[in-house]
Amino acid sequence: MANSREDDIVGACGDDKVDMDSAKDNNETATKKYPTCIVVLGMAGSGKTTFVQRLTAHLHARKTPPYVVNLDPAVREVPYPANIDIRDTVNYKEVMKQYSLGPNGGIVTSLNLFATRFDQVLKNVHPCLCFRYVIFDTPGQIEVFTWSASGTIITESLASVFPTVIVYVMDTSRSVSPITFMSNMLYACSILYKSKLPFLIAMNKIDIISNSFAVEWMRDFEAFHEALEHETSYVSNLTRSMSLVLDEFYANLKVMRGSVSCYWREGMQEFFEKVDEAREEYEREYKPMYENLKQKKEAEDRRKQEEELARFHEDYRPEKDVQKVADEVLYALPDTLSLHAAVDDGEEEDEDESNVPEYGTMPGEEESFHRYLQQHRQRQAEKQQRLTTKPS
Numbered sequence: 001m002a003n004s005r006e007d008d009i010v011g012a013c014g015d016d017k018v019d020m021d022s023a024k025d026n027n028e029t030a031t032k033k034y035p036t037c038i039v040v041l042g043m044a045g046s047g048k049t050t051f052v053q054r055l056t057a058h059l060h061a062r063k064t065p066p067y068v069v070n071l072d073p074a075v076r077e078v079p080y081p082a083n084i085d086i087r088d089t090v091n092y093k094e095v096m097k098q099y100s101l102g103p104n105g106g107i108v109t110s111l112n113l114f115a116t117r118f119d120q121v122l123k124n125v126h127p128c129l130c131f132r133y134v135i136f137d138t139p140g141q142i143e144v145f146t147w148s149a150s151g152t153i154i155t156e157s158l159a160s161v162f163p164t165v166i167v168y169v170m171d172t173s174r175s176v177s178p179i180t181f182m183s184n185m186l187y188a189c190s191i192l193y194k195s196k197l198p199f200l201i202a203m204n205k206i207d208i209i210s211n212s213f214a215v216e217w218m219r220d221f222e223a224f225h226e227a228l229e230h231e232t233s234y235v236s237n238l239t240r241s242m243s244l245v246l247d248e249f250y251a252n253l254k255v256m257r258g259s260v261s262c263y264w265r266e267g268m269q270e271f272f273e274k275v276d277e278a279r280e281e282y283e284r285e286y287k288p289m290y291e292n293l294k295q296k297k298e299a300e301d302r303r304k305q306e307e308e309l310a311r312f313h314e315d316y317r318p319e320k321d322v323q324k325v326a327d328e329v330l331y332a333l334p335d336t337l338s339l340h341a342a343v344d345d346g347e348e349e350d351e352d353e354s355n356v357p358e359y360g361t362m363p364g365e366e367e368s369f370h371r372y373l374q375q376h377r378q379r380q381a382e383k384q385q386r387l388t389t390k391p392s
């Protein structure tokens with residue numbers, strides 16, 4: 001459980017407080033002093049919430065409290081002081097009831113609803129230059145965050161403004177079998193390529209079992225193959241092949257060699273050193289990519305706006321043009337009408353051209369039109385009568 005001294009909240013801003021005025025003066029300085037966003041992901045029960053609680057307690061003890069956001073709508077209790085809690089915005093049980101959803105559907109929908117308000121979260125985090133870290137705890141079911149639109153919206157909106165790092169909490173005690181270890185690594189790998197952000201693996205629960213076996217398997221695939229020899233299922237062959245493929249992934253990965261235990265409170269110092277390294281990696285490699293994406297999006301928005309504006313001008317041309325269009329339509333009207341009348345009639349010889357009032361000879365166009373209609377109806381009636389009296 002948490003240390004009560006560490007758990008004390010020691011004020012909003014700690015020793016690492018940034019001078020807000022000077023940060024505002026210089027945009028670049030301000031960007032450098034933006035807090036680092038840490039998004040904590042991991043399989044269900046891997047220890048994400050306990051890990052966030054340990055990080056929070058550690059930072060409070062160093063008098064540098066973080067800004068903490070809970071994104072898990074289904075958690076019953078949050079064991080850390082959360083600055084923003086999704087449960088204050090979305091009622092998960094009500095979402096399940098209203099949309100007739102099960103627990104997982106309820107979590108996905110709650111997160112989707114919350115993502116629609118994420119701009120407000122960003123607005124809250126934005127002035128937090130006095131915080132060094134903003135920590136996000138995510139829902140238990142990892143796929144809810146990693147394979148949903150809301151997860152992408154959240155990580156991309158964060159990464160387009162703040163240095164952002166993904167932390168994958170791995171339950172070391174549940175990865176002792178080479179096959180479960182490989183599944184865990186494949187998951188981590190898929191998140192790395194999907195999120196396109198600096199990635200850190202925190203091997204948790206090392207108080208139960210040391211993580212040295214996992215580190216060795218990542219360093220040396222021959223050691224991993226040796227461990228696989230005891231496995232006889234068909235999956236072992238696949239796992240063997242996958243280990244060769246993942247070699248590249250391991251090479252670029254920041255793994256907490258000493259790793260963490262939320263129970264022993266170990267590895268916290270090393271963890272934050274790795275986070276700071278990952279932040280530098282973000283500034284160096286990922287930020288230009290996000291800025292490029294942002295510029296493209298802005299250019300696209302501008303183009304769409306210009307197109308809409310042009311369409312608007314086209315639809316609402318000045319009054320002079322509107323009058324011109326109306327004149328064209330009005331002049332076309334009499335011809336159109338007589339054409340329809342001729343088609344309806346079907347017997348051109350019956351059509352007495354002299355009976356059609358000449359356009360412009362009548363006192364008024366309306367009167368002329370009515371007269372024309374009357375004559376047309378009369379001709380129709382005569383024709384009908386002729387047809388009915390004709391000998392068969």
Ligand SMILES: Nc1nc2c(ncn2[C@@H]2O[C@H](COP(=O)(O)OP(=O)(O)OP(=O)(O)O)[C@@H](O)[C@H]2O)c(=O)[nH]1
Pocket residue numbers: 042043044045046047048049050051072138139140141204205206207208260261262263264
């Ligand atoms: N021994 C040991 N147990 C831990 C450690 N970290 C977490 N646990 C335990 O692991 C269990 C799951 O921890 P949580 O923090 O709820 O895990 P989670 O990933 O947030 O869980 P969900 O969000 O429900 O998926 C709890 O019983 C914790 O007490 C650790 O470092 N060592």
